[in-house]
Amino acid sequence: MNIIPLLEVERRLERREDRMALLDELGKGSEPERWLGRALRRDLAFLAKHPDLTFPCVYRLGWWHDAPDAGTSLRSAPLRPLLEVWRREWESQRRGPWLRALRPPVIPLDSPLLEEYCGVDWRAPVAFSRDDTVVGARGSPPVAWERESGRWLSGDEARARMGAAESPRYAFGDQPSADCEWLCDNLTGETMGFPLPLPGYMSFRQYAVELSEGRVLAAAESDDGGGALYLVDFRNKQALFQFDELGWRIDMAGSLNRQLALVRDAWGDSFFLEALDTPRMHGPFLIGHGHNALSSQGRLAATVMHGVLRVWDVRDLWSRPRPRPLSPPWEQSARFSSDGELLLTENLLCDARTGQVIQTFDFSERRGVWLAGRPPRKGRALVRGGFIEINEQGVQRWDARGQRIVQDGGRGHEILPHLVISPDGTRYAWSLGLYGHPEVQIRRLEDDQELTCLPGWKIEPLEWSPGGELLASLTGEGEVRLLPEKGRERTLGAHPHATHVRFSHDGRLLAALDDKHVKIWDTRTGLLHAESLLSDLGVESARDALPFGWAGFHEHGHPYVGRFEGGVFEITYGQEGTTVARVPSGEPLISDPTGTRWAGSTSHYALEER
Numbered sequence: 185m186n187i188i189p190l191l192e193v194e195r196r197l198e199r200r201e202d203r204m205a206l207l208d209e210l211g212k213g214s215e216p217e218r219w220l221g222r223a224l225r226r227d228l229a230f231l232a233k234h235p236d237l238t239f240p241c242v243y244r245l246g247w248w249h250d251a252p253d254a255g256t257s258l259r260s261a262p263l264r265p266l267l268e269v270w271r272r273e274w275e276s277q278r279r280g281p282w283l284r285a286l287r288p289p290v291i292p293l294d295s296p297l298l299e300e301y302c303g304v305d306w307r308a309p310v311a312f313s314r315d316d317t318v319v320g321a322r323g324s325p326p327v328a329w330e331r332e333s334g335r336w337l338s339g340d341e342a343r344a345r346m347g348a349a350e351s352p353r354y355a356f357g358d359q360p361s362a363d364c365e366w367l368c369d370n371l372t373g374e375t376m377g378f379p380l381p382l383p384g385y386m387s388f389r390q391y392a393v394e395l396s397e398g399r400v401l402a403a404a405e406s407d408d409g410g411g412a413l414y415l416v417d418f419r420n421k422q423a424l425f426q427f428d429e430l431g432w433r434i435d436m437a438g439s440l441n442r443q444l445a446l447v448r449d450a451w452g453d454s455f456f457l458e459a460l461d462t463p464r465m466h467g468p469f470l471i472g473h474g475h476n477a478l479s480s481q482g483r484l485a486a487t488v489m490h491g492v493l494r495v496w497d498v499r500d501l502w503s504r505p506r507p508r509p510l511s512p513p514w515e516q517s518a519r520f521s522s523d524g525e526l527l528l529t530e531n532l533l534c535d536a537r538t539g540q541v542i543q544t545f546d547f548s549e550r551r552g553v554w555l556a557g558r559p560p561r562k563g564r565a566l567v568r569g570g571f572i573e574i575n576e577q578g579v580q581r582w583d584a585r586g587q588r589i590v591q592d593g594g595r596g597h598e599i600l601p602h603l604v605i606s607p608d609g610t611r612y613a614w615s616l617g618l619y620g621h622p623e624v625q626i627r628r629l630e631d632d633q634e635l636t637c638l639p640g641w642k643i644e645p646l647e648w649s650p651g652g653e654l655l656a657s658l659t660g661e662g663e664v665r666l667l668p669e670k671g672r673e674r675t676l677g678a679h680p681h682a683t684h685v686r687f688s689h690d691g692r693l694l695a696a697l698d699d700k701h702v703k704i705w706d707t708r709t710g711l712l713h714a715e716s717l718l719s720d721l722g723v724e725s726a727r728d729a730l731p732f733g734w735a736g737f738h739e740h741g742h743p744y745v746g747r748f749e750g751g752v753f754e755i756t757y758g759q760e761g762t763t764v765a766r767v768p769s770g771e772p773l774i775s776d777p778t779g780t781r782w783a784g785s786t787s788h789y790a791l792e793e794r
Contacts, residue, residue: 186217190239190270191277193224197235200333203228216262219246222293223263228334229301230751230768237766239270240282244767248288283755283767283782283789286539287532290786296500298484301329302751302768304493310486311346312479318345319477319486319495331495354392354400354418367392367402367416376421393445399424401445401457413447415463425463446476446485454487456501469501490785491751491770518783521566522609524776526584528566529783533584536781539788542584565605565612567629574603574614579632590632602645606652611635613646613655624657626667638665638673645684649691650741654707656685656694664696666707676705677712689741742779744791748772755782755791765791 196202207228210221223245224231224238231238246263274282291297301319304310308323320328320342328342329335337345357366357375364377393401398419403412413427447465448454454476455467477486478498485496518529520536527536533543564573570583572590581590603614615624624638624646647656655667662680667673681698688695693713695704704714744764745756753769756762767789773782782789 186214187266187269188217188220190273194235194238197224197231197238200232200335203232204333216266219262219293220266225298226293226300227768228299229329229336230334232334233336234752234766236279237282239267239274240284240765240767242270243267244285245289245293247285248292281755281765281791281793283765284792286781286788286790287534291494296497297494298497299331299495300768301493301495302491302770303327303749304488304491304751304770309349309475310477310488310493311349312477312484312486313346314480316479316481316484318342319484319493320346321475321488321493322346322349352392353394354402356392356402367400367418369418374418376416376418395445401447403447413457427463427465444478444482446478448476448487454485456498466502469496489770518774518785519564519566519571520774520776520781520783521568522605522607522777523568524778524781525568526566526571527776527781527783527788528564528571529788530785533571534788536776536783536788539790565603567605567612568609572603572605572612572629581629581632592632604646604648605629606648607650608652611652613648615646615657624655626655636667638667647685647687649687649707650689651691654687654691654694656687658682658685658696664694664703664705666694666710674710676707676710677703679703740775740779741777742775744775744779746773746775746782753782753784 196206207221210217223242227241247267304321305323308321310321312319317331318328319331325339326342328337328346353371355368357368367376400416400418402414402416414423415425417424445457447457454469455465458464483498485498487494520527524536527534531545532541534541573580579592580588583589605612611626611628613626626636627634653669662678664676664679665673666676679696682696684697686695693704694707695702702716702718706713743758747754752766753773754766755764757764771784773784775782780791
């Protein structure tokens, strides 16, 4: 392979014309050069803005070709020699820290995935331009990119290049009758009625896609969790076929030669539906919890997941295995254990230091049940050697192999709890709201013995002091309460609209914050230490105040702070906020206790200081 110097690639990525010429040259080169072009193409929108991050981005995608769990058919590593040279270049030029990927990309380079665009609102409809040269989301304001160059398009240019959304020929009537849905032809004014798919519909949304020969693919979804998909012969006013119970969110995108539609169900799985006399579902192929889109010629598909818009080669999808599945949007992002040794992301439990997978769990509700019921959100936490989970089925403790070692079904509740582990990993506090009477329990992890019960405390927030000697929270009446490890609980004062509590690094101060005010108490004397507007501290809200450090408060015990905006996650250092490292991401990353490991739902990085 002809090794292209890193600085040359970065220079050519700076200008639109040079980027396009570089990709064209790589596409006609040797096999490693073609794979380099594929890696650059996937992150082109990010690299157009941040060409200096070419090495970390290509490393993230290209180092793993021969990894057994990378989901790729390749058995060689064509980019590894290039990346070894680039790494030596990076270090010799003293380029500073970078985020080194510790796991293969969730969707490998050897897949039908062509491009990724970060920072997309999954609620906005995604679309291609008529000529397929632009992809984006028709939000307010619209977000769009020129696919060939990766150039981001501003609002007015995005609107002009994307074009207005086409008005559908077929649509449902505004108000259904008690037992019938009305499908209307907006061109001729004809209507067709057919029975509601499920009893008890109170409110629902409907979608319709025009197919060939007067056939229409029509979908309805309800607020109570049901949905159905019909193939309708509109000319003869006949429902030809019905798919029941696809879930509560059905989204359809375009059609390929008026024979194929892209359909997404409630679980995030997408299917291609062939509109034959007997319709057939193919898939699931894609994973996304936002809208889908097919290009005008049907050659490309777009999906959204975790804030990332992905463009796929439709023809390639038919002949390839499905990409590795991603979790639904309501699943937890990532969790480090308090000692920083374990990491749980999606369904993978791994060594937080090396990235080595310890165990793969099946949390998918489509395959039965969750590990211990429905997704616990804030009811699952990592502990030494495994994790603990509290939900409607009770309290469950699991070891790292997925074996249940503690189970108490008597403490299951419909209301999802909030769970926090003490800094020393020996106790856990959990709060729940039960019939309007919230309470907090503190239990020992070793044997699950109850140590303290605190009625009247709010479901969240709960906060341990850095040393674990104190536990703080809020009552339903807005009182700020403090519980020593040994002793009686104390009420420090009132902050009626507070939403967060936070200890200072040394544990001597406790702050309670709402979106405008902060009150700070001395935890030893119980006296009010200070009171201020957040605006006077240079922050706009409690959510902004907690991570970025002020008045001795900080989200972590290390000097690094993570910031996420516009599809870019960056790590800054200290009060001055000096940027240390950046990486494309569809979501914020969290850090381990040392700040040297960062992870999201599908990613895991080591902060390389050299």
